[in-house]
Amino acid sequence: MEDLQTLHAAGHEVGCHTYGHVSTLGLSPAELEADLGRNAAWVAERLDGHEMRTFAYPFGDCALRAKPVIDRRFLCGRGVRDGINAGRADRNLLQAIGLESRRLPGYDLEKLVQDTADAHGWLIAYGHDVSDSPTPYGCRPEDIDRLIGLAKAAGLDILPVGAAWARAAR
Ligand SMILES: [Zn+2]
Known part of the structure; x- marks a missing residue:
């Protein structure tokens, strides 16, 4: 966690890669939302309220039903x-x-x-x-x-x- 705070303080972007590092292929939209919310809260608590604006799919797995969730929450996904x-x-x-x-x-x-x-x-x-x-x-x-x-x-x-x-x- 100290590493994360150091990187953030040095101006590096901290984006989202889910909390549980789980494939979106196995998650319902509600389960994905819950994971992303948990990650957002964890990061905000430790990085002065930082809001993650970009997303990287764990394993590169992009479920079609995950896309609207990512679209709503982030600027872009990779x-x-x-x-x-x-x-x-x-x-x-x-x-x-x-x-x-x-x-x-x-x-x-x-x-x-x-x-x-x-x-x-x-x-x-x-x-x-x-x-x-x-x-x-x-x-x-x-x-x-x-x-x-x-x-x-x-x-x-x-x-x-x-x-x-x-x-x-x-
Ligand atoms: Zn990964």
Whole structure:
């Protein structure tokens, strides 16, 4: 929890990933609402009333009946389908790439970043942990550094999801 408060104080965006880290595929809308409410209360209590404005689906699972709930509560939601958001995109199921040790070898990051710049698009990157010995769902610090370096070289702005959404929605 101290980590969370430190990140928040440093200006990082804290978004919602559910309280129980449960797939929306197995939840009724009421159960999802209850989980999200519990998460919102837990975070607000610890982060000076902070209201989470963006959502990431656990496991990337997006049930059709979950979408109206996410739509109502958040600016946008992200899944785990690989891709760049450009032109028309589903704001409740944005595409992304996983900065995950299990996925990174399969990406051509140079091309993804260049394609994002060419399309005036938005490339979202996610992961669960950053460490010198990451889980399959996380990456090493140098993996993030590499992506940031590529993005800067391509002239892309680097923003938290909520701030990027605000710009894209203008
Ligand atoms: Zn997760």
